[in-house]
Amino acid sequence: MYIEKLNLINYKCFEGKYTIEFKEGVNILVGNNGEGKSTILEGINLTLSGLLNGKYLKNEISQYLFNKNVVKKYIADLKAGGKQEILPSIEIELFINSKTPEKLKELAILKGNNNSDRLDKHGIKLEIKFDDSYLKEYEILIKDKEIITLPIEYYQMKWSSFGRDSLTSRIIPLKSILIDSSSTKYQNGSDLYISKIIKNYLDEDKKVGISQAFRQVKEEFMRSEYISKINDDLKEKIDRKKLEISVDLSTQNSWENTLITILDEIPFHQIGKGDQCIIKSKLALQHEKTSQAQILLIEEPENHLSHTKLNELMKIIEEESKGKQVILSTHSPFVANKLGLNNLILLKNRKNTRLTELNKETYKFFKKLPGYNTLRLILSQKSILVEGDSDELIFQKYFMIKNEDKLPINKGIDVISCGLTFKRFLEIAILLNENVGVITDNDGDYLNNIEERYRDYTKYENIKVFADKRGDLNTLEPQFVNVNVNDIKKLSEIVREKKKKVETEAELIEFMIKNKSEWALRVFESNQILEYPEYIKKAVEWCNDEE
Template sequence: MIKIDRLVILNYKKFANFEIEFHEGLNIIVGNNDEGKSTILEAVNLALTGTLNGRVIKNEISENIFNVDIVKKYIEALKTTPIDLPNILIELYLSGDGIDELKGNNNSKRVDTSGISFKIQFDENYKKEYESFIKTTPKSLPVEYYKVDWVSFARSSVTSRSIPLKAALIDSSTNRFQNGSDIYISRIIKESLEEDELISLAQSYRNLKDDFEQNELIKEINQKIADNGDISNKKVSIAADMSVKNSWENILTTCVDDIPFTQIGKGEQCIVKTNLALAHKKTQTANVVLMEEPENHLSHSNLNVLTHLIEKKCSDKQIIISTHSNFVANKLGLDKIILLSNSKTFALSELSKEDSAYFMALPGYDTLRMILSNKAILVEGPSDELIVQKAFQYKNNNKLPIEDGIDVISVRGLSFKRFLRIAAIIKKKVAVVTDNDDDYDANIKEKYKEFDGCENILVAASTSIRGEGQRHLNTLEPQFMEVNDLDKCLKLFNLKKANYKDKDALIKYMEGNKTEWALKIFVSSEQFIVPKYIDEAIDWILE
């Protein structure tokens, strides 16, 4: 089996300088919107087929496929000291049998291995013309001076036909219609048919055309049009279009249970498209299957159907899937996930075996919530979550954290360090709001010292372990009561003072009704004083 070990991308769309390593079988790329998941699939397909959006790349070169920051740098440099035109490079590092002819060191890593190098670069044949051109101080990238170089690591030219690795790109969510027919599914069906079947379709369509024009009603309509001399001095009539060889493709539509494909539900469309694509002869002969967010428009039950389908039909292939779905990630295998954030990647296998095993068994897989957020605040339980959310509103014009892409996630205190190890790797800004458990030095400073050098991580806990009357300030409840008035809290909780004569009695109530007291504060319009460590965590996350 031939497989892709590594993909390198320079200056292509989202990525100025990026690389990702793939597993042998299944790869599940998880990341937020605009992280570049689609670009990864697109780059693999481009390097193997030479096509972009189904069209040959040499006819599709535009400024839009170059990394925007690289283009800006080039345009700015032209004002003072011109620099070389930026190039696009996509490299696939391969392994497997029968690819020795692709082996060499013609790659950015300068390693002796098999692979493909796909470049979009300046064509030296235009050197004189380009030198004159830049004197005009252009405002955009002169893409007309580019060429495509598609070679192996052995420096020999390649084509999609000569590359032994074949790719099938499946994007079931895209709807492109032409005369009421979905182009994607029509192409799949067309490519599934044999030549004699295509000829039969064309002949049958021609018979329909003849029947249409011989219909008496149509003859009458055409005569009426012809009698109207104001239209033209030549004969004008209505006829079925047969002007191109495969005109039937543009007029016939695919039906499901006699309902036009474009009129069935989006979820059913996804299932049908994926089924057809996976059964397609091109996919069956492909070594690599690329799937773009297969979960789009699908219910939980249909997602289950889809994942079984992928597992069944692609067991002998390398699969690269992009997804936002916790379910898809869990169902297909958490150990196959590649997390993508800020142009950096990591797999769970990069964590310790203990941490990796923990996340693979974690219900709901909250790591994806942290990865997909802009920033995150980790708390110990539902009461901490509610208080942090309310305190955040005070600081942020009554907006909840999630409105700014900040996810407040309730996790068990013992697992904070596991989440922070992921945050440290992907440079995600994460604050932890936690209890000091009556020993700040041991439970905070010592426990989290491995993250002392991480500027993107803050562990917030109160340094105070004793309060008024030597009350233990070990958890949220006594910390909250330490800074808030008893009478005001009784009013917030709708409790009678006769039953709760002092703060200790009220703390006991709060500890026995953790979610209840926090929810009452969350829905109340009454202001309260936020414990200092929570206040500091929110200020930091908002920076």
């Protein structure tokens, strides 16, 4: 079983109806902050479990679950004397499918057209809507009082199948588990997240054993001569009423809230955040309930993890998720590349796009070499691809000159050093219609190395390639010396830390080629006025073009 589609209506950041489709296996949600990645994961888990942040939704309904624009419109309509009987509602719809006939039979109880698409499908619908039984109270409220917030006390949660039958979590044949390794909820020094996971590993006999052991500890505490003496002293000081120091005996399973997890003799909440994240994720992924769940929802697994630890976690996710559907959110290009760009869903401006049409070799390339920062290109307004550090520094320096000392990133333009893998990145840019510029050397043959090599890419309006046509000026270094040839002494003084004599053009070019990053950094940090190659200028002009 797997989720094939999700509809979110008026839930949190999604105003109106938002639809996203998923496939079997891995689905990777990427997007800038505020695009709704966490909300999508939360909405799925909520609809399958009825739980929000570990608590039953029916007891946690609040105005903040509703899209704020929808609430503002409702209040404005009331003040303007509009249709007062129409109150905002939330709907979350999960379309569920299976390619196995046996599993489809299990889903039969969910089939119907009780969804906003009016399709006869298998699915689950969760609604937060006005309870009509409060209609009279509501009419009195809006008549006698100016409403400035949503009257949430008159709302109810309705959980039903597409066949219109009421549901409970036990009836739903599809199970999910939400793994958020970044959550840190402490109570009495105990990490509730990990304590809950470990507690769930125990069978009933072990739970009873722990409960009895805990009671023995409590009884021993009460029998202590020190506690007895303190309580005797309290009796003398307080008249009539009996005041004592004791241990919490108010609940049958109070031991659960007293457990604290220890790792190598150190309380779990005192170890490093990175170790916390990977242990939480491992325990959750290897837990018995995870093996029963068909849907794994994973929130930003990269949190607090080093590159090595993240690679370790990716292997665990790949191994433990076999035969399951994974829906994962991330800001990490390593995670996206490692799990496959063909599984990526880009969330941008309330639309979602899949990278399903890239060349198969490109998918393999980024999966084998996941260090490339593909997400920077995907999430930026414009990108400039360069071969190395010197090109990046010189481009950024001229950009700052033309933009009041602002770096490209300050205007939403990312400069990405990607060696000679331009074509791999350009495939992504074409598919997503991202604006991307390439700054590159002609390497002595403009016709073959620029025109012919990029012919299939430059026919797209969103792709621009910037290079000089002169074969004798084959790289950035001779280009830069050439435009500053009339002030070769000043350039030499800037790019060399110590200058012993006046240099020729050839000597300076040779030094710069041997010290690419060094000379470019000195130009970048210099306040001296220099000239810049024409193709660098054109690249900056293209970046500044607002179209």
